[in-house]
Amino acid sequence: MEELSRLFRLAAEHGAGYRRSLPDRPVGVPVDQDALVEAFSGALPDGPTPPERVLAELLAAAAPGLVASAGPRYFGFVVGGALPAASAADILATGWDQMATNAVSSPAALAAEAVAGGWLKELLGIPASASVGFVTGCQAANTVGLAAARHQVLAEAGWDVERRGLPGAPPVRVLAGAERHGTIDRSLRLLGFGTDVLEPVPADHNGAIDLGSLWEKLRAGPLIVCLQAGNVNTGACDRLREACELVHRYGGWAHVDGAFGLWAAAAPATRHLVDGLELADSWACDGHKWLNLPYDSGFAFCARPEVHGAAMSYAAAYLVGSGGVPEGADLTAESSRRARGFAVWAGLRELGRDGVAALVERCCALARRFADGLGAAGFEVVNDVVLNQVLVGFGDDARTDRVVAAVQADGTCWVGGTTWRGRRLMRISVASATTTEADVDRSIAAIIRASV
Numbered sequence: 001m002e003e004l005s006r007l008f009r010l011a012a013e014h015g016a017g018y019r020r021s022l023p024d025r026p027v028g029v030p031v032d033q034d035a036l037v038e039a040f041s042g043a044l045p046d047g048p049t050p051p052e053r054v055l056a057e058l059l060a061a062a063a064p065g066l067v068a069s070a071g072p073r074y075f076g077f078v079v080g081g082a083l084p085a086a087s088a089a090d091i092l093a094t095g096w097d098q099m100a101t102n103a104v105s106s107p108a109a110l111a112a113e114a115v116a117g118g119w120l121k122e123l124l125g126i127p128a129s130a131s132v133g134f135v136t137g138c139q140a141a142n143t144v145g146l147a148a149a150r151h152q153v154l155a156e157a158g159w160d161v162e163r164r165g166l167p168g169a170p171p172v173r174v175l176a177g178a179e180r181h182g183t184i185d186r187s188l189r190l191l192g193f194g195t196d197v198l199e200p201v202p203a204d205h206n207g208a209i210d211l212g213s214l215w216e217k218l219r220a221g222p223l224i225v226c227l228q229a230g231n232v233n234t235g236a237c238d239r240l241r242e243a244c245e246l247v248h249r250y251g252g253w254a255h256v257d258g259a260f261g262l263w264a265a266a267a268p269a270t271r272h273l274v275d276g277l278e279l280a281d282s283w284a285c286d287g288h289k290w291l292n293l294p295y296d297s298g299f300a301f302c303a304r305p306e307v308h309g310a311a312m313s314y315a316a317a318y319l320v321g322s323g324g325v326p327e328g329a330d331l332t333a334e335s336s337r338r339a340r341g342f343a344v345w346a347g348l349r350e351l352g353r354d355g356v357a358a359l360v361e362r363c364c365a366l367a368r369r370f371a372d373g374l375g376a377a378g379f380e381v382v383n384d385v386v387l388n389q390v391l392v393g394f395g396d397d398a399r400t401d402r403v404v405a406a407v408q409a410d411g412t413c414w415v416g417g418t419t420w421r422g423r424r425l426m427r428i429s430v431a432s433a434t435t436t437e438a439d440v441d442r443s444i445a446a447i448i449r450a451s452v
């Protein structure tokens, strides 16, 4: 047991030391992936290795291949940092090693989920009566939301999809914005719809769904519409109030993929961007992006808990709604689950309502600072910077790719490249709780240096 304490202390101290080093280390150094694999490799040992040596070997092998994505100047993908209390709570989740399947397997884990779930709904403006499954990320949350949608639109057509599957089922139409996230397509594959079912709805100038085009495509019959809060390139949010009202007028199910954009609801300055979100039927959101929770953490909300449970429960569906309240693993695609609720509870407790709002507003202000600084330097900001995403062009595609690569190699900050509307662009995403104005200014200077 002495040894376990030593090991835990060592791991925690290394983790904390690594975090402390983040502001000063090169953000994304190029690595030789084969050499990294080599450092981890060796034949499967026949016998045991002392745990402290295992840890030492792991530390040595991993160090050169770590990316400072939890640091203040990582602007790739949509990656947030990890709040201190939330990170420590996640270490405890490991120490406690709870199986968060249900309240029998871990009463504490389910209690933390229950309270944190209520706080999440309050912050996001999702009805308090909605159910929430704690999942691995927004991919999983999209799958859960669309499974609930599949259940309901087919139940209304007289078809029990959980029992009978899709062969022979009434056809379901699935509409989604042309600029939906790729995880929507994968969720539809996993749910047996296939991607051919998707009818893309054209996007407006900034990548949100075009309402007129949506309306033209709507007809009665089993219908699922995937809406989006936070276009992964531009940050644009669909006009959820009008879109949900339209979808409901035709009896459809409105699902909102709001991996990061749903957090606009938590800040007074951005709340209008997701006005009407409460009208949707299901919502998918991430904790590990803008909320700065440690990986992995996502939330699948459903306006109708009984539908959520009927689609996902792995106890018999008939138990749900007849006294049994769906909880824990009845609301996700996992059976045994990590106790993610501790980190969610801790992160929300650490920030409080005002802290979440300040985090969202600060990131948006820093995104605008990027846009203003790079615009002033003569580069083209291509999107309307409505949220935390900035798209920048540096002339032709080849030059933009060269600038992105040079910025990445420089190591001051890390930005990604993307293709949007046929053009190669630099994509900057501000989502970390630790990013400051000074970090943005240093990064702008590095980007300008890389462009010459």
Ligand SMILES: *Cc1c(COP(=O)(O)O)cnc(C)c1O
Binding pocket: 078, 136, 137, 138, 139, 140, 181, 183, 229, 230, 231, 232, 257, 258, 259, 260, 286, 298
């Ligand atoms: C990141 C993202 C997803 C996928 O989320 P994961 O956490 O990676 O599973 C889905 N939709 C949008 C809009 C995203 O930005």
